Amino acid sequence: MAGGGQTLRWPRILGGGPVRWFCKLFSRSTILWGGYNLVRVFLGLLLLTAAGLKAHQLLSDPPNGPGLLESRWFMIAVVAFEGSLGLWLLAGVWARVSWAVALGCFGLFACVSVYKGLAGETSCGCFGRVETSPWLTAGIGMLAVIALWVLRPGEKAAAGKLFRTAAGLATAVLCVSLVALGIRGLWIMAATAVQQEDAGLATVGPAGPEACPADCLRFAVRLARAELGLEVGAENTEPELADASKALTALLYDAAGAGGKVEPVPLERLLEEPMDGAVPPVLLVHRTGHLEVLVGAVRTEVGVYYQVLHGEAGVRLASAQDLRHGGFSKAWRIAGAGVGVPVRVGQTEVRLDKIYHNFGELAAEQEAECVFSVANSGTRPVVMDAPTSSCGCVVASPAE
Numbered sequence: 423m424a425g426g427g428q429t430l431r432w433p434r435i436l437g438g439g440p441v442r443w444f445c446k447l448f449s450r451s452t453i454l455w456g457g458y459n460l461v462r463v464f465l466g467l468l469l470l471t472a473a474g475l476k477a478h479q480l481l482s483d484p485p486n487g488p489g490l491l492e493s494r495w496f497m498i499a500v501v502a503f504e505g506s507l508g509l510w511l512l513a514g515v516w517a518r519v520s521w522a523v524a525l526g527c528f529g530l531f532a533c534v535s536v537y538k539g540l541a542g543e544t545s546c547g548c549f550g551r552v553e554t555s556p557w558l559t560a561g562i563g564m565l566a567v568i569a570l571w572v573l574r575p576g577e578k579a580a581a582g583k584l585f586r587t588a589a590g591l592a593t594a595v596l597c598v599s600l601v602a603l604g605i606r607g608l609w610i611m612a613a614t615a616v617q618q619e620d621a622g623l624a625t626v627g628p629a630g631p632e633a634c635p636a637d638c639l640r641f642a643v644r645l646a647r648a649e650l651g652l653e654v655g656a657e658n659t660e661p662e663l664a665d666a667s668k669a670l671t672a673l674l675y676d677a678a679g680a681g682g683k684v685e686p687v688p689l690e691r692l693l694e695e696p697m698d699g700a701v702p703p704v705l706l707v708h709r710t711g712h713l714e715v716l717v718g719a720v721r722t723e724v725g726v727y728y729q730v731l732h733g734e735a736g737v738r739l740a741s742a743q744d745l746r747h748g749g750f751s752k753a754w755r756i757a758g759a760g761v762g763v764p765v766r767v768g769q770t771e772v773r774l775d776k777i778y779h780n781f782g783e784l785a786a787e788q789e790a791e792c793v794f795s796v797a798n799s800g801t802r803p804v805v806m807d808a809p810t811s812s813c814g815c816v817v818a819s820p821a822e
Contacts, residue, residue, distance in 0.1 A: 458521075458573040462511045465524060465566055469508030475550035476501045517575035525570045532563030542690050545743055687755045692716075693742045697726065706730070706745070707752040716745075
């Protein structure tokens with residue numbers, strides 16, 4: 423009792439404005455509202471990061487596959503969709519609609535990543551040139567689905583304490599993943615910028631599978647005949663590309679059955695083999711009949727790049743992802759061949775295991791212009807001047 427006969431009630435005194443505001447701040451509904459906003463902001467930034475890295479790949483090394491999913495236009499559409507959804511999530515407008523679209527989007531991403539992981543692919547391609555395991559992106563997609571399902575905009579939590587804890591962990595993992603991928607992406611783009619600045623030359627794309635099909639077939643047949651000790655030059659009498667392709671296929675099967683010098687090898691197993699420098703030639707057969715010859719590899723700070731001959735006049739560097747998604751259906755290894763295929767560049771005859779060191783000087787003397795080559799150190803790809811023809815480099819086969 424106090425003067426005036428009134429009782430002092432502590433709850434009434436402690437229940438003033440600051441305490442009530444503090445209790446509302448940490449109420450269940452406020453925590454759920456804040457959790458959803460945290461998730462949508464990080465998912466929006468993650469989508470913008472993925473779109474930015476894909477856009478960088480479009481500008482530096484655009485895809486040129488035969489199918490819709492491997493085409494440049496499909497990647498442009500994906501970049502536009504991811505960028506738009508990322509901005510939508512960051513804006514926070516029409517929250518329930520954006521929540522439903524994001525839920526379906528990350529669910530689809532998780533399914534595609536699981537499929538690529540089961541198919542044995544080493545990178546999902548979700549972040550452009552940043553090599554990311556499909557199982558990692560599948561986990562990120564599943565965590566995003568859990569977080570979105572539990573923390574819905576403007577609604578109560580979809581489940582109890584266990585799922586709210588899972589949503590919190592999912593959000594934390596998403597935050598860490600976003601920071602790690604962002605740092606890796608900036609590192610890749612910075613390395614590429616340094617390479618192009620060192621080269622001092624314009625960026626151009628590699629020759630596509632549709633370029634010079636006649637040269638590709640004739641050169642592949644000539645290479646196979648030369649390495650198998652057969653007469654070189656007889657393949658030039660083939661008038662049709664289909665006949666030349668059939669002749670090459672028959673030649674490979676006959677050689678494999680007779681001497682065992684030619685053997686089929688799964689492309690995925692081929693790309694998993696450790697390669698550095700010149701290797702025995704491998705014929706890469708495209709589903710359209712186009713042929714390229716893998717003759718070597720060079721290790722760089724952004725991964726392994728494979729030295730690929732395109733016909734008689736094309737030499738380029740291709741990443742494992744380029745070959746994996748390039749539409750090649752078969753690979754044949756010429757097991758008995760020695761490393762290094764002799765070619766003639768300008769007036770100088772070199773072997774392909776020496777081309778890494780010679781192309782820079784030859785290009786400077788205007789005797790060869792290449793789509794891709796490597797620095798004299800052989801440690802990184804360097805972009806060369808734009809070619810004068812669609813085939814890439816001025817490289818001729820040895821004089822017959």
